[in-house]
Amino acid sequence: xxxxxxxxDRWVDxxxxxxxxxxxxxxxxxxxxxxxxxxxNDRGEVSGMVSGGCVEGAVIEVADTxxxxxxxxxxxxxxxxxxxxxxxxxxxxxxxxxxxxxxxP
Amino acid sequence: xxxxEEFAQIAREDGRAALVTVVQGPHKxxxxxxxxxxxxxxxxxxxxxxxxxxxxxxxxxxxxxSEVRGDLFVDVTNPDPRIVVxxxxxxxxxxxxxxxxCGWRPYVVDPRARFATPERFPDALGxxxxxxxxxxxxxxxxxxxxYIVILTHDPKLDDATLLIALRSDVAYIGAMGSKxxxxxxxxxxxxxxVPEEDQARISAPVGLDLGATNAxxxxxxxxxxxxxxxxRRAGGRLSQSxxxxxxxxxxxxK
Numbered sequence: 001x002x003x004x005x006x007x008x009d010r011w012v013d014x015x016x017x018x019x020x021x022x023x024x025x026x027x028x029x030x031x032x033x034x035x036x037x038x039x040x041n042d043r044g045e046v047s048g049m050v051s052g053g054c055v056e057g058a059v060i061e062v063a064d065t066x067x068x069x070x071x072x073x074x075x076x077x078x079x080x081x082x083x084x085x086x087x088x089x090x091x092x093x094x095x096x097x098x099x100x101x102x103x104x105p
Numbered sequence: 106x107x108x109x110e111e112f113a114q115i116a117r118e119d120g121r122a123a124l125v126t127v128v129q130g131p132h133k134x135x136x137x138x139x140x141x142x143x144x145x146x147x148x149x150x151x152x153x154x155x156x157x158x159x160x161x162x163x164x165x166x167x168x169x170x171s172e173v174r175g176d177l178f179v180d181v182t183n184p185d186p187r188i189v190v191x192x193x194x195x196x197x198x199x200x201x202x203x204x205x206x207c208g209w210r211p212y213v214v215d216p217r218a219r220f221a222t223p224e225r226f227p228d229a230l231g232x233x234x235x236x237x238x239x240x241x242x243x244x245x246x247x248x249x250x251x252y253i254v255i256l257t258h259d260p261k262l263d264d265a266t267l268l269i270a271l272r273s274d275v276a277y278i279g280a281m282g283s284k285x286x287x288x289x290x291x292x293x294x295x296x297x298x299v300p301e302e303d304q305a306r307i308s309a310p311v312g313l314d315l316g317a318t319n320a321x322x323x324x325x326x327x328x329x330x331x332x333x334x335x336x337r338r339a340g341g342r343l344s345q346s347x348x349x350x351x352x353x354x355x356x357x358x359k
Contacts, residue, residue, distance in 0.1 A: 001113055001182045020109075022180060024128055024178040025173045034170065034171040035181060073133065073134045097173070103109055105109075
């Protein structure tokens with residue numbers, strides 16, 4: 001939580017809507033451990049990372065739908081980069097699960 | 106105030122708590138906040154899930170890691186780990202510096218007021234010139250997230266510290282000392298009523314086997330052991346670890 005809290009606080013103060021993506025699980029090698037967070041607001045700003053930049057783009061898209069749509073949280077899984085199975089992936093060969101939800105102040 | 110905001114507030118204050126979220130199944134999105142004292146707020150929508158979540162939270166909030174348990178994700182926030190170093194010696198200076206670099210909170214304790222000064226330990230978050238019992242009153246009681254390192258070489262201070270440490274549930278107790286010093290300590294602790302099996306909690310000599318040749322390297326070997334203990338690793342070379350060597354810190358959550 002501490003990795004993104006300053007930016008989240010500022011965005012909330014400014015009246016932005018905020019979503020938080022949290023790594024819930026990792027398998028094999030993954031750059032960041034469970035609990036690591038990335039925050040996204042409805043102005044398209046981002047704070048923190050859930051990987052080494054490999055899957056952030058996809059997470060931001062989901063966060064946008066959550067912030068602008070029905071707000072239902074989602075559990076995403078990203079695996080090894082593989083054209084057939086995944087659009088985005090982790091070159092280090094790991095797999096991560098990411099929980100994306102709206103932050104209610 | 107939402108449970109998310111309450112959890113955020115605890116994180117802002119460097120407190121300790123777990124926020125449990127159902128990430129799969131019919132109660133997806135429900136939350137339960139569990140504080141370090143075991144009190145909780147909210148519900149996961151099902152008494153069985155609540156019990157499961159609470160038990161996992163109470164364990165992980167002290168293990169200081171976030172983890173998936175079944176359909177639940179337990180998100181943990183905690184203060185940086187605390188090292189209490191006994192003995193205001195040169196090793197303690199370097200250990201405090203390394204601890205800060207690694208994001209730990211070092212404190213130094215020594216009843217000898219001449220040595221236990223903030224000037225000698227600029228990296229320590231606190232320097233206490235007192236005996237261990239009084240020092241823990243000032244610093245807060247030893248808990249499951251406290252690491253104790255004894256560098257004094259003074260049997261009186263060693264024993265006073267060890268007797269408090271061994272009565273607590275601290276994460277780690279390390280003590281410097283030669284084989285001879287350890288054998289003497291063993292006898293003294295036995296005489297003080299501490300059985301062998303309790304004494305097995307003491308890591309002595311302290312540190313990983315780096316072949317340290319100066320005080321800085323010795324401090325590095327101690328800091329390395331603390332990190333390994335905290336992350337439940339043996340502390341060997343990655344190039345020689347079995348299974349290809351996991352470079353990144355990952356716990357298999359599933």
